[in-house]
Amino acid sequence: MVASIDLNLNLFCPTDDSPVQEVGFNDDDDDECSSEKELADDDPTVGDLSNENRRLKERIIVAWEKYNILKTHVKKLEQEKESLSSPKKRKFDEMFQQSLSMRSNDELPVSGTKRAYVRVDPSDKSLVVKDGYQWRKYGQKVTRDNPSPRAYYKCSNTPTCPVKKKVQRSMDDDGVVVVTYEGEHNHRSSTQEAACALASNEGGISSSSERKLINSQKLDEVLVEQMATYLSKDPNFTSELAAAISSKILEVETF
DNA sequence: CGTGTTTGACCAGCGC
DNA sequence: GCGCTGGTCAAACACG
Numbered sequence: 248m249v250a251s252i253d254l255n256l257n258l259f260c261p262t263d264d265s266p267v268q269e270v271g272f273n274d275d276d277d278d279e280c281s282s283e284k285e286l287a288d289d290d291p292t293v294g295d296l297s298n299e300n301r302r303l304k305e306r307i308i309v310a311w312e313k314y315n316i317l318k319t320h321v322k323k324l325e326q327e328k329e330s331l332s333s334p335k336k337r338k339f340d341e342m343f344q345q346s347l348s349m350r351s352n353d354e355l356p357v358s359g360t361k362r363a364y365v366r367v368d369p370s371d372k373s374l375v376v377k378d379g380y381q382w383r384k385y386g387q388k389v390t391r392d393n394p395s396p397r398a399y400y401k402c403s404n405t406p407t408c409p410v411k412k413k414v415q416r417s418m419d420d421d422g423v424v425v426v427t428y429e430g431e432h433n434h435r436s437s438t439q440e441a442a443c444a445l446a447s448n449e450g451g452i453s454s455s456s457e458r459k460l461i462n463s464q465k466l467d468e469v470l471v472e473q474m475a476t477y478l479s480k481d482p483n484f485t486s487e488l489a490a491a492i493s494s495k496i497l498e499v500e501t502f
Numbered sequence: 503c504g505t506g507t508t509t510g511a512c513c514a515g516c517g518c
Numbered sequence: 519g520c521g522c523t524g525g526t527c528a529a530a531c532a533c534g
Contacts, residue, residue: 386508388523388526
């Protein structure tokens with residue numbers, strides 16, 4: 248299997264408009280998955296771990312907010328710089344930013360379709376985009392207006408799921424792929440499914456407190472793993488993190 | 503052997 | 519009707 252692009256964990260991103268609904272700090276998920284508060288009620292050990300988990304989550308959220316502030320700042324600088332570049336690139340960047348700011352289906356080109364632009368490694372020629380669902384490729388075509396091939400996928404999580412997606416590298420930027428989703432999933436994503444399964448039922452464990460402790464740990468493992476995967480694959484994050492760290496070091500050195 | 507990918511063939515829609 | 523194009527099918531193939 249070739250390297251793939253990971254769309255997972257746009258959990259905390261306020262501009263996220265992908266159809267991916269992942270396990271995260273989403274209030275809606277509380278009805279489906281057992282909460283940590285519940286777990287902490289009847290076991291002091293679980294309670295300690297839950298507090299620890301909460302602290303870690305808060306730190307992640309703070310880090311994410313700082314990342315977004317840095318990202319906004321870098322974006323501003325880039326826009327200033329890019330305002331002097333070619334009209335073609337400017338037009339693409341406008342479209343790119345527009346796509347990120349889309350909040351509802353009403354703004355999308357075709358009703359029932361959702362489009363996502365995903366930054367990828369330009370050297371990676373595969374058209375695989377991980378988004379928490381399972382896809383089966385059923386075709387590939389070279390279209391007239393774009394020399395790079397367009398791949399056609401059907402959702403294979405359930406046989407009855409009608410969702411399809413098209414994946415094609417952007418004509419203007421090799422480092423971006425355009426993913427067009429058609430239809431609505433009639434099931435949860437595999438990551439949601441896994442996390443909820445872990446949180447709701449675990450066979451072979453007799454003690455309920457033991458089960459809840461393991462559930463809580465595994466749920467957080469999933470969260471942390473997804474967070475780490477997403478952040479580590481975001482070139483903006485790594486570069487901005489490096490910049491932030493170096494600026495902090497410089498601040499300290501000046502004292 | 504089961505599952506997923508590749509790829510040429512086929513089909514439908516559209517414009518001329 | 520014809521040709522072009524995008525989308526889908528399905529047999530062959532690869533891989534674990």
